[in-house]
Amino acid sequence: MFAKRRAAALTAAGALALAGCGAAPDLGRAGPMGRAAALSGVTQALSGVTRTLSGGTQAAVSDGTQAAVVRGWGPVVAGDEFSYAGPPDRAKWKVYTGPGHAGKGIRSPNAFAVGGGVVTVSGDAAGTTGGMSARFAHQQYGRWETRMRTSARDMQYHPVILLWPNQNKSPTCAEIDYAEGTWDTTMIGFNLHHACSGPDFQSRDARAIDTTQWHNYAVEWTPAGITGYLDGSLWFADLNPAHQPTVGMHQTVQLDWFPNGTPTKPSQMQVDWIRVYK
Structure with a gap:
């Protein structure tokens, strides 16, 4: 069993945050410049974490800059740290x-593997x-945050982290894709589906990363908006x-x-963790 997280006290002088995250060996790690930037100064208090790596040693890693920390969302109420091995x-x-999506390909449980503190989803x-839906936090309103990366993917494979209607039912075909890759592998998008059809069925934005x-x-989904x-x-x-x-997600x-x-x-x-806040 992997012991992934432990409590870490941040002193007034701050703490070192090592860039990157332990994971499967076929995905890239942060380069020297990224590590140097992380070590040269941390502009915000990041949570200290520990992961047991495959070699059996402990290494401090960074959870990165989180909306939950910046905006003070409080304690995690549900989610998965993927601190185990297997399915x-x-x-x-x-x-x-x-x-698969739109009837294309196959979604197989064999596409998933948890190990090294992450869950990996593979497409051949x-x-x-693969695809999977959470049994936790079926709710209306809340806050979700996910740490994710991809391989140098094929444009035909689209990673998506989303909120989906409970019981697969929504009169407005609601869907909140809060990280979605498309044909352009240099971009990531946010797509809010709020209608089933028509020229204005979704709101969207995208960033080059x-x-x-x-x-x-x-x-963050509140009565005030998304x-x-x-x-x-x-x-x-x-x-x-x-x-x-209009339904729980x-x-x-x-x-x-x-x-x-x-x-x-x-x-x-790969997903490092998924955390849900009140």
Whole structure:
């Protein structure tokens, strides 16, 4: 069993934060400049964490700049730190089995593997990939934050971290994609679906980032509206009451296949943790 997190006291002088995060060996780690920047000065108090790596040694790693810390969301009330090995925890996750997104490819439980403190979702050359939905925090309103990265993915594989309607029912086809990759692998998007069809069925924004590096994606859903955060900074807001989901929602993790008729390069996404706040 991996002992991933422990309490860490931050002194008045601050604490060192090592860039990056322990994970599967085929994904890139933060380069020398990234590590130097992290060591040269931390502009905000980051939570101290410890992970047992595959070599059996302990290494301090950074959780990055979090909206929960910047905005003072308080204690975590649900989620998964993925501090175990094997398949996703069945008490926390329902793993999909069957056709892929829009009937393309297959969603298989074998696409998931938890180890080294992360969950890895793999998509192969034939479109066999994975998706899972949370059994926790089925609620209306709340705050969710996820730390995620991808491999140098094929444009036909789209990673998505989203909130989906409970019981798969919503009269407005509500969907909150608070981190979604598309054909453009240099971009990540936030998409709020608030209608089932029409020219104005969603609100959206996007940013150019390197998704092969760890980033924190967060959504805050209150009666006042829906806001999104990228590494602690606001990057999306929709305060239109008519765009609010009218049903409870829950966390979903998917690596979706959008084939275009060309060969597909196997791709991965990894999630370090998912945390839900009141």
